[in-house]
Amino acid sequence: MSTTGFDEYVAARGTALLRFAYLLTGDYHLAEDVLQEALAKVHGRWSRIADAERPTAYVQKAILRQYLSWRRRRSSTETPVAAAPEAFAPGSDHAEEFAQRDSLWHALEELPRQQRAVLVLRFYEDLDDAEISRLVGCSVTTVRSHASRGLARLRATITPVRGEAR
Template identity: 75%
Template sequence: MPSTPFDEYVAARGMGLLRFAYLLTGDHHLAEDILQEALAKLHGRWSRLADTDQLTAYVRKAILRQYLTWRRRRSSGETPSELSLDFSAPGSDHAEALAERDSLWHALAGLPRQQRAAVVLRFYEDLDDDEIARLLKCSVPTVRSHISRGLARLRDSVHTVRGEAR
C-alpha cells in the first residue's frame, strides 16, 4: 500500500512530536494518546494543511490544545514517577542526581497546566513570548508571569532536595 503525505509526515516528525507531548504530560502512554488524538483530528483536514508553511507549528498547537483539554477533564490524582531525561552533572553522585531529577520532574508535573505549557514551550520548543501568548491565547505579560512562577517553583524544588536554604 503506498504511503500518503500524512503517513510520511508522521514517520518523519512523529518522534519529535511525541517528545513534545511527553514533556507536556510527563507520562509516555498519555503522550502517545494525546498525540494520536491530535493527529486523528488533523487527518481529515490533512490535504488542506499539507500546503501550509507552518505545518509542524500547527500540529504542535493541536497537541498543546489536546493536552490543555485533557488537563481540564482529568479527574485522577496520578502523577508521573519517572523521567527519561538526565539532568545530572558529570562526576556527581548518581543517587543524588536521581533524587534531584525526580524532584524536578514532580515539580514540573505539579505546575498548573498553563505554567507547565509555557515552560515547555519556552525551554523545549524555544518559542518567544509572543508565540507562546498566541498559542496559549493569553497576553505576553501573562506568559512571562507563567514562566517566572513556574521556574520559581522548579528552583524551590531543587533547593529543597539539596537541603539548601532559600
C-alpha cells in the same frame, strides 16, 4: 483523499511530536494518548495543513490544545518507573543526579497546565513570548506571568544538588 503525505509526515516527525507531548504530560502513556487524539483531529484537515508555511507549528498547537483541554482522569495515581537514567558525567554522584531529575519532574507535575505548557514551549521548544502567546491563546503579558510564576514555584520546590547554592 490520500493519506500518503500525512503518513510520511508522522513517520518523519512522530518521535519529536511524542517527545513534545511527553514534556507536557510527564507521562509516556498519557503523551501517546494526547498525541494520538491530536493527530486524529489533524488528519481530516491534512491537505490544507500540509500546504501551510509551518505544518509542525499547527500540529504542535493541536497537541497543546489537546493537553490543555484534556479532562480525563487517570484511574490510578501510580506511575511506572521509567527506564534507567542515561549515563551521567564521570565522577558525578548518580544518586544525586537522579534525585535532582526526579525532584524536577515532581515539581513540573504540580504546576498548573498553563504554566507547564509555557515553560515547555519556552525552554524545550525555544519559542519567544509572542509565539507562545499565539499558541496558548493568551496575551504576551500572561505568558510572562505564567513563566515567572512557574519558575518561582519550581525554584521553591526543587531540592538543590549538594554543593549548589539555592
